[in-house]
Amino acid sequence: MSILFIQGSPVEPSRSAALSGFVAAEIQRRGIDNSRLKLTDLPAQALLNAKFGDPQIRIASDRVAGAAAIVIATPVYKAAYSGLLKSFLDLLPQNGLEGKVVLPLATAGSPHHALALDYALRPVLQSMSPSLVLPGVHATDATVGKSDTGDYVLSAEIIDRLAQATDRLIYEYRALLARRPEPAVDPVPFDQVRCSV
Numbered sequence: 001m002s003i004l005f006i007q008g009s010p011v012e013p014s015r016s017a018a019l020s021g022f023v024a025a026e027i028q029r030r031g032i033d034n035s036r037l038k039l040t041d042l043p044a045q046a047l048l049n050a051k052f053g054d055p056q057i058r059i060a061s062d063r064v065a066g067a068a069a070i071v072i073a074t075p076v077y078k079a080a081y082s083g084l085l086k087s088f089l090d091l092l093p094q095n096g097l098e099g100k101v102v103l104p105l106a107t108a109g110s111p112h113h114a115l116a117l118d119y120a121l122r123p124v125l126q127s128m129s130p131s132l133v134l135p136g137v138h139a140t141d142a143t144v145g146k147s148d149t150g151d152y153v154l155s156a157e158i159i160d161r162l163a164q165a166t167d168r169l170i171y172e173y174r175a176l177l178a179r180r181p182e183p184a185v186d187p188v189p190f191d192q193v194r195c196s197v
Ligand SMILES: Cc1cc2nc3c(=O)[nH]c(=O)nc-3n(C[C@H](O)[C@H](O)[C@H](O)COP(=O)(O)O)c2cc1C
Pocket: 009, 010, 011, 013, 014, 015, 016, 017, 074, 075, 076, 077, 078, 079, 080, 107, 108, 109, 110, 111, 112, 113, 140, 141
């Protein structure tokens, strides 16, 4: 059981992916199994035409099913989240986040839609039966600058908030794994049970 990072921006390079990258690096540093799902790698026609049976959509959906925790990064688009992310979420099963911990991350041009994660994305995630949707991290573009080499540079304040969110994610992820029941074992037929006295 690992942590899956879903990148919901349709563009590259992506500021929201930079937030996700910070969390992923920290998760990696702590030796927790993780992987990344870039939604732009999925076939656009399958996403737009709701092709549940498309092989790549199935694989992506299985990867979500197989993860214990999900980090979802998206840009704020029109006071909500990206259409690409919605197209993908629409193709997951109704309870596709059942039992999982979810951390939402977003970047936006302005602080005006800072609550978009809470009023737009959170209800959708919540409808998919997660164990817990953690408080999200919203960052404005001004706090995710670009270096001379073209890399994104996070402000100290955003690094601090992401570090706190990562600590909480790891705590909840480990708690969730600890609560998981042992896999069921077929009982030994009664006539084969031998007791030594
Ligand atoms: C189509 C579109 C719609 C956007 N809508 C908003 C918006 O409603 N509010 C906002 O604060 N920023 C908005 N932005 C700015 C992006 O959220 C912002 O630049 C974000 O950091 C982009 O993230 P990305 O680089 O991961 O794609 C919009 C940008 C685009 C391209």
